[in-house]
Amino acid sequence: MSVQSAAIEVLKKAGKPLHAAEIAKLIIEAGLWKSDGKTPEATVSARLYSDIKSSGDKSPFVKVGPQTFALRDSTEIEGDTASVLAPVEKPSKPHPTNAGFSFIDCAQKVLEEFGGKKPMHYKEITEKALEKGWLVTSGKTPEASMYAQVITEIKRQQKRGERPRFVQHGRGYIGLSQWMGRGLAFQIEQHNHQVRKALRERLLSMKPGEFEELISQLLAEMGFEMVEVTKLSGDGGIDVRGTLVVGDVVRIKMAVQVKKWKLKNNILAPVVQQVRGSLGAHEQGLIITTSDFSAGAIKEAAQPDKTPIALMNGEQLVMLLMEHGIGVHRSTPDLFEIDEEFAVKDPNHAN
Template sequence: MAQTGEEIPRKSSSSFSFTDAAEAVLEQFGHKQPVHYRAITEKALTLGLVNTKGLTPEATLYAQVLTETKRQTRRGESPRFIMHGQGMIGLAKWVVGGLAFQIEQHNEGVRKKLHGQLMVMPPAEFEALIVELLAALGFDDVTMTPASGDGGIDVRGTLVVGDVIRTRMAVQVKRWKRNVQAPVVQQVRGSLGTHEQGLIITTSDFSKGACAEAERPNAVPVALMNGEQLVRLLVENDIGVHRTSYDLIELGEGE
């Protein structure tokens, strides 16, 4: 890896995840050229960007970069990393224009259109879409609550993780343009049944007060999903969109 006189300031292990450390190293030392993941890991450890007791930090970094890249691609987003093969990693922002840029521009337009459709689709269709998403996320026994009463809770279900962890969830959905405020979070928390946790899904966003209230210490957790996250998860689970694939051929290494 090429060297430079400008070093990234050392930070505590809590400052960087493996993926953030990889981005920082590539940004500072990559000179817009792919770098092998082992060299990236070595530099990140030397600079103190990550602190791990694991025996194979190189494998951990590579696996996390690969997982993030696959997930962002699945969501139709532009990944921040490009996997060049044979362990070589680069930054996507180094590629200006070209096919990847055009695809991302197209996908961003589709995500915006999908968000717009959420705001105007009939209520029954919107409710069905939310139920489908919750099922795709691992919810079981999903049921819509009556339109009136039940403290504003719209959906109840059980979030199942690996057929081992089962968490009862009460979900409120806000198809709003304005931000959700703290009183809504308080209302949802007050409507939770025994051993239930809350989730608020909105097409807009949450105020700082709402976020603080959702994370208030010694209170039942209330998870928050804003409009951007909602669209990303819909795309990731192929709900409201469909994918088109093409075969792209390139010359092999060294050709």
């Protein structure tokens, strides 16, 4: 029985959404499916997500949370499923900026030069950036764009377990996290640094087949469709194949080679050449490693007269795993800060 068929059986019986780990446990216990690897939940998650991406509304599954799935016709799906099934709005095109600074870079530059280690309102930040000529935009609402991009930057870095560059202080006020010194934010970043290090070490302890399944799961979470781990032999050095879909318009066939190598054992140029030589018709290449790439490999991958090869090193891999909640779980404490505009008294009327 396939993973998909087995998953349908256990989801019907459960009558509610289940995490991939629970689905894997139930189908193995019921004898519906057998996994030879140590990470069956990764295989289950990748297969179900791939089914959703390739079949769309015809898939029997819906994703209702990180690595959590339900049957499409189930009446027990929780409220947040609606957001999964709702049509995705196409993001607006970013406003062009000058060659030097993006909205994000402008915000940091303004805060560093004019903030005086105190939060500034996003409208004031935008005004200063425009006044100094650091920000050039044809948009009619640069203030809104500035605020939206800063907030997006904060959320993205938080999802990756990084210390955000900016801190949101409420009522549109923004500051730099570096002003917070070695407080709670610093401690959180130190903790997350250790988590990233531990996650990277665990990747190195995985068997090759398990690592390839993990990569296929990550690619599916990143928006790849038809993700498939190749056979152990006869793959020409290619471990995973899939199609990168951008905005449901652009489709790029990708051939991926994964290298579970120890740190400081960097990928060299011949590996890049091997991957390029193994590409099929209309395919582009991607090399993912737990280590890093030599200068020669980076240069070879970007040769202008050859098919480009994308590179993902160990640090980038760990960041993406954390961003998509693979191998980690998020623990979010409630952090309160004083509203900068709350009960501010006029010093002339002090008691």
